[in-house]
Amino acid sequence: MNVGNHKRLTGWKATAAVSMSNYIDSGSIIAIATSLGFWGAKYFPGDDGTVAGLLAAFSSNAFGAAIGALIGGPLCDKYGRKFIYTYDLLLYALGGLLVTFTLNLPMLFIGFVVIGLAVGASVPAGWTYIAEFAPPDRRGRHVGATQLAWSFGPFIGFGLAAALSPLGLLGSRIIFAHLVVIALVTWWIRQGLDESKAWQDSKGGRGAKAPSMWTAFRGLFSRRANITALLFLAAIYTFWNQAASQNGIFLPTILGHMGWGTLASDLFSMLTWGIVIIATAVYMLLVDRVSYRWHFFIGGVLAIASWAVLVFGPSTAAATAFGYALLWGLSSGPSAQAFYSVWSPELFATPYRAGAQGIVFFVVRLASGLISLVFPVILAQQNGLLKDGLILIGFLLASTLIGTIWAPKTQGKPLEEIEIERYGEIVSTRAIDAELHDELVSATDTSTTSTKE
Template structure:
């Protein structure tokens, strides 16, 4: 008989394969920072066309997130993620061999479709596979892979800089993990919960037997059947069910407030922000690498805490830390250009802010909705959730420099500090705690009880 440790090992291995989608998410998001300078010289990009090239991935990601959920609910998690791996390969090769700006933009949109699909399907697939006591940490593995992908992009950019048409190699390198994702997904079975709700209980049982004890298999299948209630409508209209109002407000509201904290703006414009804190250009670039290291370290810490402390407490504590760091940083910027001690404090505030984001918001931002939504419309609801996330990410990144020009550094980071404080309150007052509960228990408590 398979031991508990072996079963957990099987779950962790499966989650690691699925989370390669997060690695590609991070790599394709981060690689453009190193590829863009050489690409600009090659294509003769203007500031406007550079912005179009960079933002085109975000547009594609929003479209991919919004479209993949319905496909996943209809055809299954596994085939949609497998298709995403193929799209990653196609988009990476097209971008690496692009000979014009329009082809590059189309390639980046195609890559964005795969990125958006991965951001939607990966947390859902892992949450449906993982046992309740490991689910938070395993879904958090997706975030660890994202930040690791960003760091891998930074490292590959550094290593490849200077070779002939280095930007092509930087972008094309994503083909390797894309192929590995496809091969890995082929070795996995479909989500047992998707199988069960689609009338394939025998297959669901066989999948669960690999990851659970015989007693747990029976209990889990019984739980799934007890919550398997046909929706009154299909697709997006199913989300209009009044019983979903509470969980949708929690899941979508988390994405809106999470993006309004300015986290993506801080990451995308980190060198400029560090220069505003008083660092020289070379020191600012070095400090940006430090952001990547801190991101990874505190993501690991957050993964260890999320199943012990709980989702809402971890989010609220992290958001409170973010708000304090942003408020202090805004206060420092009120005095104009910083130097000496104030420069050191300013840089420390940004580092601590990133640590607070990594240990709290970034860990739970996709865990919470992947657990809250009921099985039959889970991926469709996640499409709405991740689509909102990507749309807000685009808006915040697009408006950051305009806010900076209009309100200055102090005003901009003051606005983000207020939004982050609101997120802490929202976490404690609106978002239900899901730690240690099965997905079926969560559905009974927060969805069916609303009937």
């Protein structure tokens, strides 16, 4: 699609343009979270939590994004990273417009699903693209920028929700409208992005025919190194994301059960995400310098502690809510999602890098969708927060242990070197100079082939 001349984007400008996918991803989740009550009063009054759970489950928080990632990841590997950027935000804008001008429950549901599909397709492409052009010694910092953008989504979303709450449903429509505007502006800016050189080389340069998606999937699952990486990444991210997704979309509900009003809840959530932004900025400064293993461990322990405070602290005490906000916010810098976004492009070869991420993202958001169906129902029961909280603490504990024990030693290494270590060869050899390939092989210890180092 030719949309005119655009200034070529490189370096941090390219990172910023790509990272905006994460802002509108999290922004849509918070827009849904803060508007469910208004939509419910208008289109499904008297709901016991079932309809709200379905809407949340099929949105960008869960099933919608899961399906989008499963489709978009392989398309990204077959047709290129820029192919996704040509169309994904147009789809997002369409979904956002459906929600903004919705007239009934079916229209609202379709809008949520369309937004979810667009988000799912774009997020794996973003992590892949940034990792492929970022300098090896600053790859974590560049990929971490996506987390920073993700953090600003809830911060601004809750701020808008608090400011516009007197307008009721109209305020919610305005929040979705602002996401549409940002999506379209970002789409226009992104037309200045170059295609990933790593992807072009892996398929033989410009004009060469990329392998079919079936061939790419077969190659992905034919190697043990890929399967172990899929299992590792799916475990840490899925377990952690159960707590994160419920924090994101149902935190206003949780605070409501603690006696907080809508305005106070939105302002408090905004404070929480302000802490997340600070923690993420610190993470970006440290991720390429501090051991992956210990950095991940600290984040996991803080996340467990935050939910323990929320579950076992006095249910109406402000100290409980603020203790949770502080600990969860600090944990969200070195979180499982932050490390997943760095590790996932590192652990897979270029021909199926985005497709592999699409599979994991599908599993993660599918699990979030399933728990979103039951979480509000259990939460409404007596001792509901205690029941849900204990389950989520268990998930966080599992993620922390798995990520700490099997953290990969890929820090600061070029993607080609990691590929040699994991596969014993450069899988994407079509356009790689044979002499350079042999030099990389001889310079790398090929004895390490698993994610556990």
